[in-house]
Amino acid sequence: MRKEALSKSTIYILLSFGAILMLLPFIWMISTSLKAPNEVMALPPVWIPSELHWENYTEATEIAPFGRYFVNSVIITILSTLGELITTILAAYAFSRINFYGRDVVFAILLGTMMVPSEVLMIPNFVTLSDLGWIDTYKALIIPWTASIFAIFLLRQFFLGIPKELSYAAKVDGCSEFKFLWYVMVPLAKPALITIALLKIIGSWNSFLWPLIMTNSTEMRTLPVGLTAFTTEAGIQYGLLMAASAMVILPMVIIFFLMQKYIVAGVTRAGLKG
Template sequence: MRKWWIYLLLILLVLFVIGPFIWMLSSSVKPEGEVLSQVPHLFPSHFEWGNYVAAWKSAPFGHYFLNSFLISAAETLFDLTFGAMAAFAFARIEFVGRRVIFVILLATMMVPGEVLLIPNYITLTNLNWINTYQGLIVPWMVSVFTIFLMRQFFLSMPQDLFDAAEVDGCHPMRTLFGIVMPLAKPIWITAGLIKFVGSWNAFLWVMIVANSPNLYTLPVGLVNFSSNVGTVYNQLMAAATFSVVPLIVLFLVGQRYFIEGVARSGIR
């Protein structure tokens, strides 16, 4: 009976989590008058698949998709590269103050991101990077969480592997990218998924830095779309639906590595 109560609680939690998503899918194919009806219905009276076409044509979503992909891919690539190098140094290279520096680095994760908005904005203003791609990408090229995640895995690898690489004359960079990273596939896929999803969903920073619609990503584009068309909710839900499809596909493809990476990095 205890297991049944646990399963029941988990089912309720799942319904609570996926409820908004199901409602978004349902509203995306409803006629306009049924979305805000006084008596809500989960299923539409008839399916309006044209909502997706109308939403796509109402705003330059193709450009928004391209910006989101370029910015997210660039941030993820730099984050995995620099994160792996820093994690390898903290895990396998002895230097003075290694533990102190790592603790200070971890402490920065406790600082809310909103606190950094003004200093970062002032820095970008002095660099003339406002309303540029580098202004959107450079401040987020390194993630402390990625460093922590990879360091935990690197510490769990056998020391004999690194000793053999050193005996063979491998430089630390060659050891990292030639030996360690191929063995750490679940970890860098996990870190890449987390970083890519975070970059894809980023809203506040893009809203502040990007003054031109040419630099808008999907989250900002959805807000702009809602303002321009006067919030036609069925089209807005359709736009929100096809904006999350790439993330769903990406997670389904890397799901096995994501779970394995979290388990093997020591985060339970």
């Protein structure tokens, strides 16, 4: 019993230490966002500001049109998430329930593409979208991200865990493939779909490199790209940058804490283990 208690205590201590390390950057961000300029770069570092400068948040919103950036981020996040859910549901059902020639080979090739770094595809994708005339448009920011191999893999694993007897019974009752997918498979896969949607929302909201490359005008930029407004030739306004960063990540933090149980349930029930 003592060994077991000691083992659990050690695990809790290590987990607590890891959690503190993960939280330190966020604590520093909030602390810096409330500091006066002379305290931002002070040595030794000042963790607790001598005076809270809440006006940093107000000033940060006035430097760039964050209202427009917010609207763009919301539009891109919602539409790309809906698009990914549609393509993921259809593809995962095809790879898990429909027998067609070369199904496993095609799926293996798709999984293989996950090993290709996304940076390698930046130039070919940019050239392709430039030829289509999509640069600095919503189409360039949304359509390329309406499909995800990882999401298809995750949902396929979930679909494979659903008994085939349900499909047989539905076909006996005259149910079509699409009706079976929509009225049986999709409701049963709700935890996995919520997980996919949440991961997509967080990833799309925080996306920086792709919107930076594909947008030229202020009207099309997103919130992460808008943070570059605090970097000037005179230097970086760290206090204002941290204030704006805190406002940008706040919606995702709230969504994650409210929905984290669905992420855990979706991953575990899909048969994935860390």
